[in-house]
Amino acid sequence: MLTGKRILLIIGGGIAAFKSQILIRKFQEVGATVTPVLTRAGAEFVTPLSLSGLSGQKTHTELFSLTDEVEMGHIELSRSADLIVVAPATADLMAKMAQGMANDLASTLLLATDTAVLAAPAMNVRMWQHPATQRNVAQLRADGVKMVGPGDGAMACGEFGPGRMAEPDEIVAAAAGMLGAGPLAGKRIIVTSGPTHEPIDPVRYIANRSSGAQGTAIARALAALGAHVVFVTGPADVAPPEGVEVVRVQTAQQMSDAVDAALPAEAAVFAAAVADWRVASQSDRKLKKTRDGMPKLEFAENPDILARVAQMATGRPGLVVGFAAETNDVIENATAKRARKGCDWIVANDVSAATGIMGGTENAVVLISDDGAESWPRMGKDAVARQLADRIAAALA
Structure with a gap:
């Protein structure tokens, strides 16, 4: 090397x-x-x-x-x-x-x-x-x-x-x-990370508790192996890694557009926690309390970025990796998600409150592929990222 x-x-x-x-x-x-x-x-x-x-x-x-x-x-x-x-x-x-x-x-x-x-x-x-x-x-x-x-x-x-x-x-x-000599040198890989923020009005939004730490670690590990990483990140708590091409977004639709703009790529890792729904018609003014009670919000479904890219007829990356953050029946739910989305691998984890994984420094994941479900021991998120990057390098070799 x-x-x-x-x-x-x-x-x-x-x-x-x-x-x-x-x-x-x-x-x-x-x-x-x-x-x-x-x-x-x-x-x-x-x-x-x-x-x-x-x-x-x-x-x-x-x-x-x-x-x-x-x-x-x-x-x-x-x-x-x-x-x-x-x-x-x-x-x-x-x-x-x-x-x-x-x-x-x-x-x-x-x-x-x-x-x-x-x-x-x-x-x-x-x-x-x-x-x-x-x-x-x-x-x-x-x-x-x-x-x-x-x-x-x-x-x-x-x-x-x-x-x-x-x-x-x-x-x-x-x-x-x-030095341009890593096992992923010359490979273009898209990594999405962080949450998305879906506006309700100019001051409120729908989001989740994703910190972006795991996606950031994955982008860093892939870049360390020589990949050209396009890092599409929502408003995460952690700073983007060095040595990657950073694209900052706020909403799911913006993330979807950024992924399209980053294609073609040899691989795509969808680690972002994308909001499933958005407010159908966001207000251009702050919603006020009224005597009529709570405002009624109508929701629309956000684009399913993972499924859309995984099921592309042309231009599909050679390896598409999704993530499944579950609170119960982790392997069963993630296996079903992999089949439903059409991706090659799913990295699943248990993010229930007792695990402390959501927003924490450690992760315990299961890699689900054609070979079945492989449980990895609990380790730091950087270690998870390095192990996943090594697997991706081997698959793309």
């Missing part, structure tokens, strides 16, 4: 630095050459000897190295790579990157390069959520730095939440996507 590609791996100082050794192996398995750069803080967790032994390359640690700097080694290092990966990207290292500091080898390399940079943040949840870190992350994204992770989970400090470094496989997939 990355045969002949040269990766410059900058390793920051955090407990996640131990994963850098696994990451080197993962890059090598797909054909890449890795040159490690170890920060002084990173050397508290892993050694130059172990990194050199794994990579087969010299591990660079010092900016003022006489032997390296005779030929301006930091400039050569920064510009000879096809991609610079910062993993773990600590809060301190990202602050240096955002502010353009150059007081050690790692920060100097990052300032002296025009090579693409992929950062894998890793830190305590409170450090990640701190306004200063979020400002730095926003600045780095504006500067063109791509991010992979962080994920949610238990941390070495005993806390739980966002801040875990992305897993090595996920970092490799993101790197491959940036």
